[in-house]
Amino acid sequence: MAGYDYDFLVIGAGSGGVRAARMAGALGKRVAIAEDRYYGGTCVNVGCIPKKLLVYASHFAEDFEDAQRGYGWSVGPRSFDWAALVEKKDAEISRLNGIYERLLRNAGVESIWGRARVVGPHEVAIGERVVSAEHLLVATGGWPHVPEIPGRELAITSNEIFHLKDLPRRILVVGGGYIAVEFAGILNGLGAEVTQLYRGPLFLRGFDDDVRNVLAEEMRKKGIDLRFDQNVSALEKGPGGGVRARLSDGTTADADQVLLATGRRPNSSGIGLEDVGVELDAEGAVVVDEYSRSSVPSIHAVGDVTDRIALTPVALHEAMCLVKTLFQHQPTAPVHENVPAAVFSQPPVGTVGLSEAAARERFGDVDVYRSRFRPLKHTLTGRDETTMVKLVVDRASDRVVGLHMVGADAGEIVQGFAVAVRMGATKAQFDATVGIHPTSAEELVTLRDPVGR
DSSP states (O other): OSSEEEEEEEEEOOOOHHHHHHHHHHHHHHEEEEEEEEEEHHHHHSSSSHHHHHHHHHHHHHHHHHHHHHOOOOOOOOOOOOOOHHHHHHHHHHEEEEEHHHHHHTTTEEEEOOOEEEEEEEEEEETTEEEEEEEEEEEEEEEEEOOOOGGGGOBBBBTTTTSSSSSOOOEEOOOHHHHHHHHHHHHHHHEEEEEEESSSSSSSSSOOOHHHHHHHHHHHHTTTTTSSHHHHHHHEGGGGOOEEEEETSEEEEEEEEEEEEEOOEEOOSSTTTTGGGGGGTSSSOOOOOTSSSSSSSSSEEOGGGTTTTHHHHHHHHHHHHHHHHHHSSSOOOOOOOSSOOOEOSSSSSEEEOOHHHHHHHSSOEEEEEEEEOOOOHOOOOOOOOOOEEEEEETTOBEEEEEEEETTTHHHHHHHHHHHHHHTOOOOHHHHTTTSSSSSGGGEEEEESSSOOO
16 A cells, blocks of 8 residues: 555564565565564574474484494494584574575565564554554564573573583473473483473473373483472572572572573563554463454464464464465465474474363263384384374264374374374274384374273
C-alpha cells in the first residue's frame, strides 16, 4: 500500500522471520527485516546447529572405544581439544550467517540493524528511525529463563555455553527439558563429570513415560549423575574458583561451572507490544489466532515468541502459512498436531503423535506395542545400551496415534514414520509394510503383540 514505507516489516531475523521475509520478498512485496544480534536466530547461533555439532563431537569417545573393543581397529593415544572444536563450530556458524544474509538480499529484503520497538499498529522505531508497514511480524524468538535464586550471576545459560574458553571438568546442569538433557550428554561425552538436577520426579515432562524412564536409565549407565526431586536454592563462590550450589535438600554440590537450563521464555519484553495493545499471556507469549494474528489486526507473530511449539520447523511452517494468508489470498492456518520432534540426548529420542497417557485421555481404549533390545552394533562391543520403540494405537480406528523411540538415529527414523502417522496410517498398514533387515527401524513394523494383554 502506497501510504506505508513497506508492505511487510519483520522484527527478528531468526528462522521464522527470515523465512517469512524471503517468501514475501519473492512475491514482489516491499519487505524489511530488523535485527539487533545475528542472522539465523537461536537455531543457527546458540541452538539446533551448534548443539548438534557438539553432539557429534561428544560421541567420538564411545566410537573409538567400540571400534577397538568390537571391530578390530587399533586406536592409539587420543585427546580432546575444546578450543579447536569451538573454533571450527564458530567458522561454520559464520558461514551460515552469511548464507542467511545473502538469501535475504537476493529476495530484495532490506536489512535494518538495531533494536526495534513497536510504536503503533503500523510503525516501528529502530534507533532514530521510524518506519511504517501495512503488516508487522514479530518473530523475536525466545530467551533463556534464569530463576530468581541468590548467586544466579555465577551460572551460565545455553547461550554462553557455546563460547566457553575451556571445557569444565565438573559441571552441574540444572533443568529437565531437552536443552538440559542434551547438554548433560554432550558434556559427559566430552569428558566432564556431569550432575543433572531436576525439581520434578522425572525429566522431559510431556514426553511419553516409557521414553523418559528408558532415557534416564541409559544416561545413568553412561555415568551421568541424575538427581530428581532436587533443585538449587542458591549459588556461591566455591573453593578453587568454582561454584558451590546449595541444594533444596540442605546439601551442597561443588562444580567448576553451573548451567541453568531452566527453560526459555518468549522474547517479547521491551519492544513495545503491550503499549500498542498486543495481548501477551502470563509467560509473555504473543497471543495469536489460528492465522498467527495478534489482538492488533496488523501485527502478527510466529515462532517461539508465540509459545505454541518451540521448534524451528514449526516456525518455518507458521511463516509460510502467514505469507500465504497475507499475500497470496490463501488463508492458511498452521497445523500443530502430529509434529515430530527429536531430543539429541545420548541415546537420542524421536517422537511423533501422542504419548500413551495423552492417547488414553483422548481415545480411552488404546493398544500399546513396545520392544526394548540391544542394537546389533553392540552385540560385538558388549556396550550395555538398549533401544526402545513404542507404538500407541487407537483401538477403535486402529490408527497409530503415537510413535516413540529411544536409540541410535531415532530422529532420522522417526522423521520417516512421521509421514505415516500424519497420514493416519493404521497398525494393519504398519504390519503390512516389509521391514529393512537388519535395522532398528524394522522393529516398528514387526511389533505384533500389545503389552498388558
